[in-house]
Amino acid sequence: MSRFIVDSELSGRVPLADLRRDVTVLVKACLDLTAGLLTGADTTKPLADVRFGVTEWAREGVPVDSMHKAVRAGTRMVFDHLLARAESAADRVAVAEVTRAFFELTSRLATVIAQAYSSETRAAGADALAAALMAGKATPAMARACGVRLAEKYFVFAVAFVPHHAEGESRQIVSPRTVRRVRAEVSHRCGDHALMQMGAGTATLLIPPDHFDPAGAQRFVEHLVAAARTRVRATFVSARGAGIPEAVERVHAVLDLMGRLRRDGLERFEDLSLEYQLSRPGAAGRHLAAMLDPLEPHPILLETLKTYLATRCTRLRTAHLLHVHPNTVDYRLTKIAEITGFDPTHSDGIWRLRSALVARMAGVSERDSADSGEPDQTAPAARAC
Incomplete structure (x- = not known):
């Protein structure tokens, strides 16, 4: 492994820590692939692992000829190692078997490398097409040039x-x-x-x-x-x-x-459509957000309200999350009702307080509706508990 990293051209193009990790993964994939070729086992996964690794190196800017040289260097090192250890006729027969597998191995790796680099080239064109579509500027000619059907x-x-x-x-x-x-x-x-x-x-x-x-x-x-x-x-x-x-x-x-x-x-957008509408700039959203301004001097009450609404208005769950007694939650909810004028234990109060909290957390009050260019909107009710 170390010889391969030092002797190959990759060390000057891929960060060393990444190179060691990637080479380990790729060498293991190649060993699995060779074993599959020798035993007739399925080679789909190791080939996929090799393609993924090659694609990463292609995106790192490694030229395709460097990849092919790396394959030849790795194969040669393994072959030289096996040949040096062959002492008997049986050993040399085994080396011959591996040699035949190596020919098939290099052929398959060449195919995978070509596919990976070809896919990377297509991906660059597809990225440009995606940007054009998202900007409303795509044309059929652009799609054809990328080999994509719109x-x-x-x-x-x-x-x-x-x-x-x-x-x-x-x-x-x-x-x-x-x-x-x-x-x-x-x-x-x-x-x-x-x-x-x-x-x-x-x-x-x-x-x-x-x-x-x-x-x-x-x-x-x-x-x-x-x-x-x-x-x-x-x-x-x-x-x-x-x-x-x-x-x-x-x-x-x-x-x-x-x-x-x-x-x-x-x-899903439809599940957040009410919150989305509440977050739009406009007088209604600013009015809703301002409903909780009286709680600003009481951060504990504001946090209690957030937790209470997040637990679907369950006082026991709220008490558990806040590490307080349920009676403490009841007291705080009463204080919220006194300060805001909306009772969080009744449906109408819940409806208004939840809407106000969504508008506040969405930052509606921080935006200038004049800059948005949008007319004032009437915000619909937020989801009830």
């Missing part, structure tokens, strides 16, 4: 990655390797049919309906979480070609709203 309708899927060290921030720059793992997972689930654009801590996908089942969206997000190795926030809507730019704007607004409301995982 669909009449797409699911517009937006994902925000939430690093563990940045609990309150939804848009962090993620590492190139995380981006590649996510791309590989999307490709594995949707083939070459999904168009993708990566941002600073976000991914926007355009997936044709034939290659995405909304009923399996939760499982799809779980796979993305595993690939990204971090928490995510995700949502999606469907849109036709001309409506894609507006849909992209909407799903990213929902991601921003989820961040403000501290919600992770998958939220």
Whole structure:
């Protein structure tokens, strides 16, 4: 392993720590592949592992000829090692068997390398097409040049990655390797049919309906979480070609709203439509947010209200989460009613307080509706407990 790392051309192009890890994975895959060729076992998985590793190196800027040289260098080292240990006629017969396997091995690796680099070239064109679609500037000629057939309708899927060290921030720059793992997972689930654009801590996908089942969206997000190795926030809507730019704007607004409301995982747009509307700029939203201004001098009461509404107005659960006696929760709810004028133990009060809390957490009061260019909107009721 060490000889390969030192002697190959890769050490000058891939960070050494990453190179050692990648070489370990690839050598193991090649050993599994060789064993499969010798025994007749299935070689699908090791070939897939090799293709994934080669794709990562292609995106690191490793030229294709360096990859082929690396294969030849690795094969030669193993062959020289085996030949030096061959002492008997039986050993030399075994070396001959391995030699035949090596010819097949190098042939398959050459195919995989070509496929990986070809896919990477197509991916670059597909990224440009995705950006054009999301900006409303795509043309059939652009799609043909990328070898992509435009669909009449797409699911517009937006994902925000939430690093563990940045609990309150939804848009962090993620590492190139995380981006590649996510791309590989999307490709594995949707083939070459999904168009993708990566941002600073976000991914926007355009997936044709034939290659995405909304009923399996939760499982799809779980796979993305595993690939990204971090928490995510995700949502999606469907849109036709001309409506894609507006849909992209909407799903990213929902991601921003989820961040403000501290919600992770998958939220369908229709499930957050009321909260989304409450978060829009306008006099109604500002009025709702201001309803909780009297609680600002009482942060304990405000936290109690948030917890109480988050537990669907369950006083025992609220008491457990706040580590207080249920009677203390009752007292605080009474004080909230006295200060705000809305009783959180009655449906009308819950309705108004929840709406006010959503508007406040969405930051409606921080925005200037004059800058937004949107007319004042009447905010609908928030979801009742």
